[in-house]
Amino acid sequence: MKEKQTGIPEVFLKPYNPAEHEDKLYQMWEESGFFNPDVCVEKGVTAADAEPFSIVLPPPNVTGTLHMGHASMLAIEDILVRYNRMQGKRTLWLPGTDSAAVATQEKVEKELYKKEKLTRYDLGREALIERIIAFSEESKSTIIGQTKKMGSSLDWSRYAYTLDDERYHAVMTAFVRMYEAGLIYRGARIVNWDPKMQTTISDDEIDYVEQTDPFYYFKYGPFTIGTVRPETKFGDKYVVMHPDDDRYKEYEHGQTIEVEWINGPITATIIKDEAADPEMGTGVMTITPWHSAVDFEIAQRHGLSQEQIIDERGILLPIAGEFAGQHIKKARAAIVEKMQAKGLVEKVDEKYVHNVATNSRGGGMIEPQIKEQWFVDVNKEFTMGPSEVPGVHEGDSVSLKQLMQKAVSGGGTTIFPDRFNKTYYHWIDNLRDWCISRQIWYGHRIPVWYKDGEMKVQIESPGDGWEQDPDTLDTWFSSGLWTFSTLGWPNETTDLKTYHPTTVLETGYDIIFFWVARMILMSTFLVGQVPFKNVYLHGLVRDEKGKKMSKSLGNIIDPLDMIEKFGADATRLSLIVGAAPGNDMPLSEDKVRAYKKFANKLWNISRFTLDNILDADFTAEATFSERDQEILQTLSDTVTEVSSDIEKFNLYLAAEKAYHYVWHDLADKVLEESKPILNGEDAAARYARQYVLKECLVTSLKLLHPFMPYVTEAIWQELPTELKDQEMIMVAAWPKQD
């Protein structure tokens, strides 16, 4: 290293330029192997029996690119990881990517159609999957590269992909075990069918979109019924009313009446059921069990017959008579016209506002259908195996629902912020059996085999002539295994024993149901442990006006742009300060810019300090003034506060305190008042102050390292060896607390 006359490294003579250092530093970290806890133990940085600390990275979509949501997730997790690594814990942060099957297949299919005018059926299952894999592989490196840019200290040697061989094996094993325990069943049930993508989707994947449609009142014998969807009404032969509705006292449950209907007279049966809301319209409705979840439930309760009206593509079936073969969208007007002609239309409310179920992953309008699907039974009681779940013991009779409740209520998993506990319990209370089969091709294929009406559930094909179920599993089925499938399960690996349950799961509050709850379900049943001891839910990153970032609004702030302009450290800090757990956070470019200044400030603090202590003799006789003691005390208090805030997951407070201390205490006060002492005649006082400044610098760098890993490491690399306890600050010891 070339040095100037003053003795400080030349690099400090220019302002801190992140672009010059970041990639080099990341490479240095990666090559050191310290991202891998085993290497830390090997090289004596971490004690072999140290307490473990583990986080699995919520895997981003392989085909995606890094957005601010990812950036904030990476910043939060990296802070926790770096802090705990410096605390001497055996720290693992495990990376992975997600196949996001539905979204990925859709993307590839769209491309395929656009470029080659081919559908998936033209191409066939094998060929399509090949294309999807090629596409995923290609885009995988993009998201991984971008993840590294943020400074994420992930252990890449343990990288997992949701569709790789180990995960495949875990998923198959999970399915078979759950089937054998009687928790997975096949049944004809009402599902959310997307006619556009030709697949079922789960309740959670539905988006309700507000829409205005005409609402029709039809004469149905002596009754008036209302509907938005006349095209589903052909087979309606049950008329339902509330048992306590006095207006219809004269009718009895089970009584039949003749009514004139769309295609001629039919025999209607009166059903009294509490699902009918007396306040709603006339209080009377007819039901279509095949195409409505509520109607299906009513039909189940009373053992009513069910008939399909609309096929999988949205075409009317023969029951529609003259309308058969028409698409429902086109048929509606014609049906109403005919009913009008028959005098069955009483009135029409043209401006009826209601919510329409659509597929959140592709926008297709959902048509409920009764289909043979695979389900996870959440209410069935089974005998619990070996259990570390609080409040649940081996041999207890429990249901998956109860397991999910107890994991949290027993304190096995703590949710931050705690108001989400209610949300979590509320969701479980409303939880119905989980439909896990999907009619898409890319994903984990269901390990069920058929031959001559016989069925076998096992991972390998039973032999010649056995046909595998064509369906694949819901992506959240495999995601639910993520905390342990990434650690080697179903094998009893050392990793699994060491790092599971993981310490923290950090994710957005928007996927608490999709993912958090499912992980708890899978882990408690399959491993007998909670998947994580803590859940930290972060908010959504919004623009400076609090609006959601979206392409159409043109208000997207690209994290990679920010890194290029202001550095990864500034980007990280801007995403942390002011971001209380679970609260949405506004972000502006100005905010990022402000933290770039801070990185430079730290750079200059270091330069000034080094300039004044490089010639210091720390062994010389020194007299510590009261003020010296006070400065050291403040420093130590800051360490205590920052540490405790990190432990409590209050990163926004920790970051702000560290920032405030370094800039407005250390720089503004301590450094300023030290100038006369450092230039003064009193050698003993000078030595003392030099020692104090050295402590302040080294400790501040460590304090800030989890938040700003690059600039602190860049400075650390320039410090004289005798000031350092480790060559890299990323594995240096966290400052001692009183």
Added chain:
RNA sequence: GUCCGGUUAGCUCAGCUGGUAGAGCGCUACAUUGACAUUGUAGAGGUCACAAGUUCAAGUCUUGUACCGGACACCA
């Protein structure tokens, strides 16, 4: 409809277990070429949404009201 948040300086937000308001940005004035492609010092600016209650004392606790946001359910 049920549940959960929010309402504090021009803007974005802190304010943890109750003791007469804080930060950043912005604004004004002054200082400084310094360790600092600047920074420092000082200042202006708030009946803490509204109402009632508990208390010696209430942004802080309780209840209610209004508005904003979100989640879930329902939508025949």
